[in-house]
Amino acid sequence: MASATSRPLEYLEGLPGTTFYKLYQQPSTALAIFRRMLPDLAKCFVMAVLYLKDPLPTADLEIWVNSESKKERDNALSILGRLHILSTTLTGENVRAYMITNPFAASLRQALTGAEDSHSFGVFSQAPEHTLTSIANLDEYARRQWEGVMGYMVGTSALSGQRDTVNLSKGVKQLLQAGHLVEIRGNRVDITKDGFGFVLQDVNTQVWHILILYVESAEAIGMDSVEVLSFLFLLSSLELGSSYEKSHMTPNQLRTLTDLADFGIVYQEHADATRFYPTRLATTLTSDSSALSNPVTGSLTGPAGSSGGSGSGFIIIETNYRLYAYTSSPLQISLISLFTNLKYRFPNLVTGKITRQSVRRAIEMGITADQIISYLLSHAHPQLRKHSAAQSSGKGVPASVLPPTVTDQIRLWQLERDRLRATAGFLFKDFTSLAEYQAPCQYAAEIGVLVWKSDRKRMFFVTRHEQVAAFLRSQKFEKQETRSLGVMDTGKHVTKSRPMAFYTAT
């Protein structure tokens, strides 16, 4: 799945089963999780089983999937299992069969048929709209607030004299600090390594990042994380441009609403208003990042106002590493300057060059090559896209939007420094026979958790152990799988008490 989904997915997986039970009571939550967190194939499975009266025997499901797609199937099933959506039972004839767990199935059915009257999808404001807030205004509000947050992190708000500065509430600043995105030293705000990574991500990922931070911190201030989470999923199912009643909400939800307004995720005229508007940041939460790229990111990250309808991108890179950015936004300029040597600045254009020094400098600050490339990619000028599409027509392989020499070189510059990569996980070892070792190893490879294996040493390293352990148990292997830390340092294993990391030397 796209990288954007990984963080909320990881967070949700970490929740205990009872939390899921509470979450899935709401149809809007079931719908949002179904739409946002599951791979395509998993969606097909869920829909196929949803209206079946009896559980679907595992053998039938295996027949249904192509034999070449075993990996995708196991991956889909594993995600469904981790999110507590699919469970296995035994039917009357003692056949293992899949079924959808109950609160989820009931809620999803309710969402599809609409046969319920909880206010799961929000209540429209009935009051006559004196001051109708247009979608353009909402976008502008969302952009200003969100850019304000970014500007605060990067430290541009002080130097953007021409812009009306956004007053960030104390809660926002605390949240950013709690999430280790910024550090406050005395009066100065310093962005951290995580923060650099954060500001270069696309907006959808950023919003999710912030929201997860918010949910995590909600516990600390005495709010129920389930309540906050399901409220977030409710927000994601609202409609842009209409206003919703606040009177049905619980105090905690109202409090959340006020906090989210500071980020520009929702809009209310003032804190005591009887209704609120979701902005595009909220309504596109369950979309893929591509779906919101144009209208939002265009107006959000592009030069304020000036680009308007002309699309989202403003950066042109040539194969000679020169970079031209048609922007006057101080935020964007300071972001670009993180990894570029800027040369000239014109009223609507900055030019510069990506060099080995500039990229190394960025990498030393904790920015990765992938982040730089994805930033460039998501802000590529339409002209670049047009060019690449023109190149690709005729050939089978689509040409990349950015010049391949540049992207490769940025990665190579990173590799010059970056020779080790750590992967947290678990080492399985001490298998008595080769056959005993091979079966779980192969299984781990199929479900996509295998990182490293050594047939000679009969060891393998996985990113998560629950399913492999379950597999071992089901295989009636009585071996105690040693879950211990494998630190591999160019071929040498050191065993410690807790599983933490695996280093791949390159």
Added chain:
Amino acid sequence: MNSVDASEHYELGAPDLSPSLLTIVIDTNPHAWAVLEDSLPLSKAIANILVFINAHLACNYANEVAVVASHSQKAAWLYPSHSEPQYRRADHDGDVTMNGTSDTTTPKTNKYRPFRIVEEQVTRNLKELMDSTTGDDLRGNMSTMLAGALTLALSHINRRTLAWAEEHGGANAEDAAADGNGGGTTSTNRYSASNEDERLQSRILVVSVSGSTDAAHQYIPVMNSIFACQRLSIPIDVCKLSGDAVFLQQASDATKGVYMALAEPRGMLQYLMMAFLPDQRSRRHLVLPTRVDVDFRAACFCHRRVVDVGFVCSICLSIFCEPPPGDDCMTCGSHLDIRDNAKPALLPRKKKKKKRVNGASGTGTPMSTPTPGP
């Protein structure tokens, strides 16, 4: 040091998945539904289809849907409603009719809004369509306007594909512009050149109830729509509730769609959910029902009869059930030399040969459909 080329180190995120557009053609032929009344009345079928539509919309934020009714005398849009303005249109007195407004002021908030909009429009438009059908329309007209409905669906798909490409990448839009001037060849580029995953994934689902022998007079337009779909790689899925659809079997076969004749129409929703919901991307991983024994019979150009053995013009491959009058092809006008008053012993083989010639062009169907003359 082999790893210096770094290819192993890229963690390429999965490319963003493009949404899919599902166009449903519902056969609303009253004669055929009357036959089905006991097992699956139209209202129940529509309810099932609506849940199916919701499931499709639930799968992706940007998924789209369109519904066309193939009625007995015309094909009509059920969703999206292209006739929306008529609700607000002032009549000759200058009064505004208030039909549509009642819907908007009663918010039913217990339903996800996109679901509700589709449901309201489909039911409202269907009701209008049924109300506007008079007894005279039905008398002597047993068939359904499948060709018209398929054409509407195709034009909608084309429009949405262009609009989507324009929003998500500059060059495709330029292609489209060139298409207007250049014609034929560029249009295939637009659909096939760029990565399959990067364009709007469109497919057509035909919910069919009428027998197709009634529809033989639409043979040529239907086949033309099928070939258009084949060219644009849009699968036509067929969900067959009753009757026997010769052309639809060919349609799903030619476009690699799913063909299912429901043994038990009451279980329609489960069939829809399991066989017809997966989009093109998921279908790669799934084993889906298709029909093996496809009925490849064609309809003749002269009387629109479905024929097993017929005459084929050697110039334009038109099919005739009997030698055309004056031995002149009715389509291209070439004079055909039919000696000995057409011994059919030779002609079937001739036809077969022609079929293979056409098949070699990569279409995969032994069917010839030159566009008939005006």
